Amino acid sequence: MRYSIFLVLFIVVCSTSLLSVTLIWKYYHKSINMRTLTLDIRQLMNCPHRPNIIQRELYRVILRSCCNATGEMILTNQNTKLGQKIHYETNQKLFKTVDKNLDSMLPKALPWSKGLLGHCAVEGSGGILQNSSCGAEIDSADFIIRLNLSPVTNSKDVGNKTHLMTINPSQISGYYNLEKVPQLLANRVAAYGNASLLLPAFSYQICTRPSLDVYHALRPLRPNQKVVFFNPNFMLNLGKKWKGQGLKEQRLSSGLILVSVAMELCKEVHIYGFWPFSLDLNHNPFPHHYYDNVGPKKGIHSMPDEFLLLLKLHTQGVLQLHLGRC
Ligand SMILES: *[C@@H]1O[C@H](CO)[C@@H](O)[C@H](O)[C@H]1NC(C)=O
Ligand SMILES: *[C@@H]1O[C@H](CO)[C@@H](O)[C@H](O)[C@H]1NC(C)=O
Ligand SMILES: *[C@@H]1O[C@H](CO)[C@@H](O)[C@H](O)[C@H]1NC(C)=O
Numbered sequence: 001m002r003y004s005i006f007l008v009l010f011i012v013v014c015s016t017s018l019l020s021v022t023l024i025w026k027y028y029h030k031s032i033n034m035r036t037l038t039l040d041i042r043q044l045m046n047c048p049h050r051p052n053i054i055q056r057e058l059y060r061v062i063l064r065s066c067c068n069a070t071g072e073m074i075l076t077n078q079n080t081k082l083g084q085k086i087h088y089e090t091n092q093k094l095f096k097t098v099d100k101n102l103d104s105m106l107p108k109a110l111p112w113s114k115g116l117l118g119h120c121a122v123e124g125s126g127g128i129l130q131n132s133s134c135g136a137e138i139d140s141a142d143f144i145i146r147l148n149l150s151p152v153t154n155s156k157d158v159g160n161k162t163h164l165m166t167i168n169p170s171q172i173s174g175y176y177n178l179e180k181v182p183q184l185l186a187n188r189v190a191a192y193g194n195a196s197l198l199l200p201a202f203s204y205q206i207c208t209r210p211s212l213d214v215y216h217a218l219r220p221l222r223p224n225q226k227v228v229f230f231n232p233n234f235m236l237n238l239g240k241k242w243k244g245q246g247l248k249e250q251r252l253s254s255g256l257i258l259v260s261v262a263m264e265l266c267k268e269v270h271i272y273g274f275w276p277f278s279l280d281l282n283h284n285p286f287p288h289h290y291y292d293n294v295g296p297k298k299g300i301h302s303m304p305d306e307f308l309l310l311l312k313l314h315t316q317g318v319l320q321l322h323l324g325r326c
């Protein structure tokens with residue numbers, strides 16, 4: 001009797017979807033402050049995580065039918081033909097025509113996914129990873145996705161294996177004259193071994209030149225390290241899909257894009273370093289990123305909204321969010 005009361009209590013307290021619905025409701029009605037938010041999330045994260053295979057497969061089907069990362073995530077010879085116009089993600093009136101040079105840079109198909117990838121780790125760059133000791137757990141995944149050239153020097157907390165790394169052209173704006181001086185960038189990306197490098201070459205017009213330069217700079221020096229380009233149609237379709245699910249922001253962050261890719265391509269998805277608030281679960285302040293304290297540009301992404309979406313997916317058992325220590 002006692003035991004069953006305890007069990008019922010446990011189920012009520014740990015009805016994670018109920019907790020997350022209340023939390024999200026409070027957040028949107030602004031009846032929540034940082035302190036209650038972290039308390040609520042801490043309570044949620046204390047509940048055991050239960051993977052839900054039906055929900056997971058449902059999201060895989062939804063993402064495959066809207067966006068098809070397997071076929072459309074990057075520009076390939078399969079989805080992009082010579083002479084075709086590539087329209088920019090953020091301005092459909094602008095386009096680049098695929099010439100012989102660009103055509104020869106594209107891979108035949110998605111280079112790293114033949115069928116489902118296994119256990120994937122997607123690592124955001126949140127300061128919450130500092131002193132997390134999550135490195136070994138992250139490195140034990142079959143496929144590891146990192147974002148925005150994040151460093152892997154502190155391997156105890158963040159791991160040091162990488163299979164896919166995103167780069168935003170702004171992150172390499174310090175490498176002048178890549179054509180003549182490619183070695184510095186080559187040295188920097190050598191830290192990621194043979195990981196493919198993924199750039200949004202056709203999101204904004206200003207991204208194209210530096211992205212293609214990265215390809216040309218690295219090809220002779222790092223022939224095993226592929227440089228690939230996001231397909232702007234994929235980004236648009238994915239953005240529409242999440243906006244249709246209630247997400248309100250101008251553009252998706254690389255983090256949410258890659259988590260979505262993993263939800264389609266991986267059997268299991270674990271995410272680390274996604275925490276957009278300035279206090280941790282114990283109300284201690286910590287830096288914005290695990291490697292610096294520079295915040296994002298205002299007005300483009302809404303990280304708290306994205307976080308609540310990820311929290312919802314966590315409580316639905318679609319993916320597992322890791323906060324705090326491993
Ligand atoms: C996704 O793309 C692959 C490769 O182009 C294709 O074989 C498959 O039919 C596509 N799937 C959907 C659901 O469109
Ligand atoms: C990678 O990290 C592991 C511990 O997680 C460490 O033993 C290994 O030396 C690191 N490798 C490199 C190249 O830093
Ligand atoms: C990169 O790929 C090459 C060729 O497949 C292989 O010889 C090398 O060991 C790989 N390097 C790493 C760090 O995995």
Ligand SMILES: *[C@@H]1O[C@H](CO)[C@@H](O)[C@H](O)[C@H]1NC(C)=O
Nearest residue numbers: 127128130131284285286287
């Ligand atoms: C991590 O540990 C270092 C060294 O003990 C300390 O200086 C730093 O403040 C800690 N960072 C966080 C976010 O706890």
